Amino acid sequence: MNEPINSQQAPKAVGAYPHARRVGNLLFLSGVGPRNAGSGAHDSAVNGLELDHNGNFAAFDFEAQVHAVFANVRAILEEAGSDWEKLVDITVFLVDMKRDFPTFNRIYAEYFPSNKPCRTTVAIDALPTPIAIELKCIAEV
Numbered sequence: 001m002n003e004p005i006n007s008q009q010a011p012k013a014v015g016a017y018p019h020a021r022r023v024g025n026l027l028f029l030s031g032v033g034p035r036n037a038g039s040g041a042h043d044s045a046v047n048g049l050e051l052d053h054n055g056n057f058a059a060f061d062f063e064a065q066v067h068a069v070f071a072n073v074r075a076i077l078e079e080a081g082s083d084w085e086k087l088v089d090i091t092v093f094l095v096d097m098k099r100d101f102p103t104f105n106r107i108y109a110e111y112f113p114s115n116k117p118c119r120t121t122v123a124i125d126a127l128p129t130p131i132a133i134e135l136k137c138i139a140e141v
Contacts, residue, residue, distance in 0.1 A: 009075035011035035014128050019076045022141055027082050029137040031093070034068035035129060037075065046131055057130075062100050065133050066107045073135055082139045087117040091136040097123035100132060 004018035005027075013019065013030065020029045036045040048064030051057060077083055094100050101121065108119075117137075127134050 005076070005080045007076045007079040009037050009079060010072045011037060020080050022080060025141050027077070027080050027139045027141050029073065029076055029135070029139070031134045031136050032069060032072045032076065033127065033129065033131040033134045034065040034072065035131065036068075037072065046129070048132075049130060051130075060132075062103055062132055063107065065131060066104055069133050069135055070107075070111055073137055077137075077139055080141065082141045084111075085115045086140040087115065087137055088140060089118045089138040090120075092119065092121040093124050093127065093134040093136070094121060095124060095126060095132050097121070104133065 001022060001024060003022050005020040005022060006013075007019050010019055011033065017030050019032070020027050022028075034047045036047060046065070047068030048061035049057070050059040073087075074084055077086070092104065094104065104121070
């Protein structure tokens, strides 16, 4: 089995790719950010981000973005027939490691009290939309 999966409960992809792809008993999620469910690539509907009338940052809440990205991952997992406890590997992309890693690490520990997937955290210069975090996940189905 090799099937693409798209979720109505997650933000639309910003390119030509599915939210996830199931291959055998593994589920590979494309990069998932904190945009609001149903929002498109060019929407400014990002949890934890407010823009002013000129499109400049007016307010930023990294914690809200972390909670939102986890909610989006959970929605994709559940729609694909998996769940949070079946996550086996997570790659985290942060646009500001120094500022955001301690907060991310604290919140991550709250979401994973027992299941401890493998994890890699990478600092990057930017993401395709105005977000501060993105996750790439692998889970069992």
